[in-house]
Amino acid sequence: MHHVKILIIGGDAAEDLEIFYPYFRLKEEGWRVDVAAPTKKPLRTVVHDFEEGWETYTEKPGHRFPWVTKTLAEVNPDDYDGLVIPGGRMPEYVRVNAEEDVKRIVTKFFQDNKPVAAICHGPQILAAFNLLKGRKVTTYIAVKPEAVNAGAIWVDEEVVVDGNLVTSRAWPDNPAWMREFIKLVKERVKTA
Secondary structure, X not given: OOOOEEEEEOOOOEEHHHHHHHHHHHHHOOOEEEEEEOOOOOEEEEEEEOOOOOOOOEEEEEEEEOOOXXXXXXXXXXXXXXXXXXXXXXXXXXXXXXXXXXHHHHHHHHHOOOOEEEEOOOHHHHHHOOOOOOOEEOOOHHHHHHHHHOOOEEOOOOEEEEOOXXXXXXXXXXXXXXXXXXXXXXXXXXXO
């Protein structure tokens, strides 16, 4: 029996609920979940929220995330059945600070047509490496210009599935986002 393995790209300032929720939900499936970050250390997550008097989101410290299993440099994408990219400020810095490794990892998942789930600011990573051209996606509204400029067809929906890619807007969409991603992974593993 094939043991399913999922990779989550992590880093400091990942959105709290967008890294914890998939981490726990995918483990609940009995799957192995590796979290790779620029440095192998506990991550400091953030909570983006909306507060009275602010016209944009605010940022507060989130929970400490202690389960980083490897560095991005150590990742072999061939070992995994699916990829999860949380939002927060993590995508913005990881795509630049670990550029070569992140590019190598995400590009391989797309070349192999393996399931990729990206939420909120997560698609910034995909936009940076020209992986959204012609794809129907959703993102957090602030990421819409990057997605559109990268050639994506942007829609405002809870979850969008386009081939191997599952995107959602933000953590309130977590249940729909993981439901569709899990479906794709199960289909792929069944046919693998």
